[in-house]
Amino acid sequence: MLEVVRPGDRLYRAVRDVYTATGRPAAVARPASTPEVVEALRFARDAGGPLSVRSGGHGISSVATNVEGTVIDLGLLNSVERIGDDLVRIGPGARWGDVAAALHPWGLAISSGDSGDVGVGGLATTGGVGLMGRAHGLTIDHLVAAEVVTADGTVRRVDAEQDPDLFWAIRGAGANVGIVTSFDFRADRVPVVGRATLQYRVDDVARFLRAWGETVEAAPREISAFLYLMGGEFALATIVYAGDDPQGAGRAFGPFTAVAPVLGQQAQLVPYAGVVTATHAPHRGQQGATTHTGLAVHLDEPITARLADLAGSGAVEMLQIRSTGGAINDVARDATAYAHRHQNFSVTAVSSMPFDEAWERVWPMMDGLYLSFETSFSTELLEAAFPPATLSRLRDIKRRVDPDDVFNQNFPVATPVSR
Structure with missing residues (x-):
């Protein structure tokens, strides 16, 4: 029997919110099987109002909860x-x-x-x-x-x-x-991976980011690297070598120690499970933030100059730069609805306060958008996420499988207007 949690029920506080926002849904349906998902969807459509679908509830965009609508929480489908x-x-x-x-x-x-x-x-x-x-x-x-x-x-x-x-x-x-x-x-x-964490002192943000980008692009494909720049003076890097060869990992990690003065470092072979550990901390909207994001082919001078200005403006608390490229770009751009197969970096800025004006100077330097890291919505951003041919095909499929636009809360492709 489908479980439905409503305001006032004992479980409501545990299922109403997501990691990045608080919610006040009229009902949270918790299906435990595919037939119960069908039942939950029917329940939501009959109830009317907003419909949110949630898996882990960690999404930055906060669309996995709502106010006075229905949330279909898939947390019990966890096998x-x-x-x-x-x-x-x-x-x-x-x-x-x-x-x-x-x-x-x-x-x-x-x-x-x-x-x-x-x-x-x-x-x-x-x-x-x-x-x-x-x-x-x-x-x-x-x-x-x-x-x-x-x-x-x-x-x-x-x-x-x-x-x-x-x-x-x-x-x-x-x-x-x-x-x-x-x-x-x-x-x-992949039984185990090499993982290195480095702490950098950053004296010149633009120069540091260019050196970081060049080092990532020159690294062997076994390397993927995420950089977190805080306040323009300090950076933390997580670098993973997808293999169990300690000598190969050491050689691949080496160039990253020359990017900038290293304040601390650690490297070891660990199970991949040790890189992405689940804490199962409750979600109470504790990480509310505004984020803006874009994709970049290279961290070249025009981009790094704008990013350095943003980091020094005080408008953001963190810049996160994730490597893409490599095997990601081996896939044809029309093979999946995710069409961005030539960029080498994902750039995301995070702040506890809105920073639209500061981001406007950076955005023209970007080349495409990965939706999971964006809290805003507009037609321009939708079209940056889905190039014209991709968006056209998506809308054709949407008309066939969801003509009533039931699923309209997460960057809706059938709604070409700002919200």
Whole structure:
């Protein structure tokens, strides 16, 4: 029987909010099976009002909760099972840290981001820029099949041969076309990885970022690197070598120690599960923030000059720069609804206060958008996330599978107006 939590119920406080925002939904449906997802969707449509679908609840955009609407919380669909040598079936409500821990005994791993508390469903229907991305691609690049509930309550099994248009759409714009109730991934054989953490003193932000970008692009594909720049004077880096060769990892890490003065460093071989650990901390809207983001081909002089100005303006607390490129860019741009296959970096700025005006100087330097790191919505941003041919195909599929625009809370492709 479908569990529905309402205001005043004992569980309501635990399921009303997400990591980045507080909510006040009229009901939170908690399905424990695909038939119950169908029932929850019918319940939400009958109730009317906003509909949010939530997996892990960690999403930056905060659209996984609402006010006076229905939330379909997929947290109970959290199974992880092995269905072949390197094939695994994962529920959308599992957290990536738990997935990594479950896959490790089998010598398997799936690149999935930098936080183990992120839910599988949100990330695996948007992209998945992770700490093994240059070696193994986006998370969606490992998806081989899925089970999807579309707006009319139909349960569809989709893959490259069966319903290929819908399979294409869920890999980058899944929140617009249905609710994925299980994912079949082809995992990589990665028993352990090399992980290095470095703390830098930053004397010249623009010069530092250019050196960082050049070092990342020159690194072997086994290397993926995430940089966190705080206040323009201090930076922290997490660098992962997707392999178990300590000598190879050491050689690959070496150039990163020459980027800027190193205040502290550590390197070791660890299970991938040790890189993305799930804490299962409760979500109470504790990390409310404004974020703006864009993709970059290179960290060249024009971009780094603008980023240095932004970092020094006091408008943002952190700049995060994630490596893309490598295996991510081996995939054809029209192979998935995520079409950004030539950029080498994802750049995100974070602040506790709005900083639209400061970001406007940086945005013209960007080349595309990854939706998971953006808190704003506009037609311009939607078109940056989905190039014209991609957006046109998405809208055709949307008209066929969701003509009533039921799934309209997460960068809706069928709504070409600002909100």
